[in-house]
Amino acid sequence: MDAVARRLARAAAKREKVLVVGDSDCDGVCGTLIMTRFLTRCGANARPYIPARQDEGYGIQPSHVRRAVDNEFDLIVTVDNGISAFQAAETARALGIDLVVTDHHEPQGKLPDVPIVDPKLPGSVCYREYSGTGIAYLTCWAVARILGVPAPEEYLDLVALATVVDVCPLTGENFSLARRGLLQMRANLRPGLQALLNGGKGLPITGRTLSWILGPLINSAGRYGNPLLAYRLLSARTVEEAEPLARELKRINAERKNMVEAVSKECLARCDGSAFPLIASPDWPEGVIGIAAGRLVEAVLRPAAVGVICGKIVRFSARSIGEFNLTAALEECQSRTKALKAFGGHKLAAGFSIDYANLHLVRDTLNDIARSQLQPEDRARWIEIDARLEAVPTPAEVERLDFLEPHGNENPEPTFYVHDRAVNVRSGAGWFLVRLNSGLKFFTSQPVEAGERIHTAISLAVDVYDGHKEIIGHAVDVRTFLCARDSLMRQYMLWRRGKDISEWAERIFSELGLERTGFNAKTSLFLSPTFLRFGAVRSGQDL
Structure with a gap:
């Protein structure tokens, strides 16, 4: 951190021209915005660059370095990428331009020969689970201390958004940062987010809002469009400036949803029952393969990878289940085959690329690894129950649960168990509103018949209508039968x-x-x- 922060502080003090190269997902876009805006505030001439994955692949490439030199940049800083940018680092050294890396992904055995900030570096003793945006924010904080300028706390809302959407564990320091950012968001919602939420009035800003509404819309720009669209939206100064950008993102996201459905159905149809399915096609956009892989994992209850064939190269996005560690599996696959051109990610989500000629070798190897390591319990659809509800809680009791927000990875919404009879059921397009004998109401997507005695796992919220507060539940699962x-x-x-x-x-x-x-x-x-x-x-x- 010291080496990277001092180089960035020098760039700001000398008003150098700095290229900020970020990843195209929500985490990368948020971190790129923080780094660019903060360095500009401190005096640097900072410019963002977010490569489109479908055209340029993942992370900083040698071509980006050459372009930076051609455009007379003095320094390149990466955000949410760079830990495996070996060729880019060699190109920077050869061309005489400084490159520093801020990232949060796992190293691949060796490191680029440049200054690096990454909590997962060998020997690191700090908190490990920050988002890429969190690392960019903390790096800017270190620069602020060196320069003696105000800390970048105005960007905590972006840290919260990226941390939740990138599915980072909401534990320890991550929860502290995300909680402060959530409260900042509630007090002063960024114009771009207001536009995505149609003004945001009356809608509670929670972890669910970030992960289920805002995250997919922002991610759609990088996965199925131009990631700079999301950058411009988040940096908009007014709602009027943001609204046309938000409309375009919603249009792109609707297209993405349709494509995800089509790809997911084809993947399921082509699944052969192997322990680690690898399915690829030249006809799929790269921006949807990660979501399709997640859908496939949910359907077949085993790790899976979905890829796009680009000439002689196949780029995969993989998802996992239970305790099966994807990064460890990819490391073992590389040790056995030496066939992975690049790979990286996390325990449950990762990406890798291979030569098409090695597809069968890699598929067979990952299947062998999965067969030997997967345990029966990895396929269980766990429902974590926090407490049994014996009576309907008061609105004040449920409101106190907000101190646990934002919810997300490793900080799930509290889930309550209710065993009661359904006395009334209303339904609509894909939803059922159930009233239990106790008076508690909850929404579910699972069909329920009046008169049934049901086991229900629900989260709770307070609904305010015409000044009246009412408890409303959202079902995690509904069963007419349960065997503990x-x-x-x-x-x-x-x-x-x-x-x-x-x-x-x-x-x-x-x-x-x-x-x-x-x-x-x-x-x-x-x-x-x-x-x-x-x-x-x-x-x-x-x-």
Whole structure:
């Protein structure tokens, strides 16, 4: 940090021309805006450059360095990329231009020979899980201390947005930064975000708002359009300036949704049941393959990669499940095959590129790794239950849950278990509004019939209508049947003693190959399809 911050401070003090090269997703765009605006405020002549992935690939390339030299830049700083920019670093050194890297991705064994800020560097003892924007923000903070200028706290809203949308763990320092940024956003919503939220009046700004509404819209620019569109939107000074940009982003996002649906359906149709499906086509836009990979993982419950074939190169986006570590799997694949041209990412999301000629080799190797490492419990659709609701809480009690916002990765919304009878059900296009016997109401996308006694996992919110506050729930899952592990173990002991047990318990024991008498070898409940569907509930209490 010291070396990078001092070089940036010198650039600002000497009013040097600085090229800020960011990634094209929400994290990269937010970090690029912070770095560019802050260095400009400090005196540098900073210009943003965000390569379009579909045209230029991921991260800084030698061509970007040569272009910076041709345009007489003095310094290049990366945001949310660069930890694997070996060729770009060599080109910069050869052409005599300084390059510094700010990134948050895992190193690939070796490092570019340039000053680097990355919490995942070998030997680093700081908090590891910052977003790329978080690293850019902290780097600017260090520059501010050197120059003796005000810290860049006006950009905390962008740090919160990027941290949540990039699915970084909302723990420790990340939660502190994201919480402060969320409160800043609520107090003074950036014009570009107002335009995306149609003014934002009356809409609560929560982690769900960031991850489900704002994030996809901003990401659509880089995945299926021009990432500078998102940069211009977030840097807009007025809502009037932002509105046409927001309309264009919404149009692009609608196209992206249609393309994602088409690609996801084709991937599922081509899935062959392997432990780690790799599916690629020359006809898909690169900007949607990550979402399609996520959809495929949800459908087949195993790690998967979806790729786009670009001539002799295939670029993949991969997603994982459970405890299967993608980056570790890619490192092992590279160790065995030496076939990965580039790779990087996180435990549950990563990207890699290969020569098309090596596709079968890499596919077979990753399948072998997955077969040897995947555990039955990795396929469980866990529902984390925080508490059982015995009565409808008051609005004041639910409002206090806001101190836990923003919710996201490793800081999920509190989930409450309710077992009650549905007395009234209203429905619309893809939704059901259920009123329980207790009076609690909740929305769900799963069909529910009045009169059913149901098990429900819900999050809670306060709905304000005409000045009246009402508790409203949003279902995480609804089941007419639930088999908790502790209850199942009691059923097993009764069954072994010859007692009658429930039909569902017998079905599970049959699926596991257990015998009512004699010796039963130790097995895993997760080998039972019935238990995977109805029993994957984790809780500190027996529900």
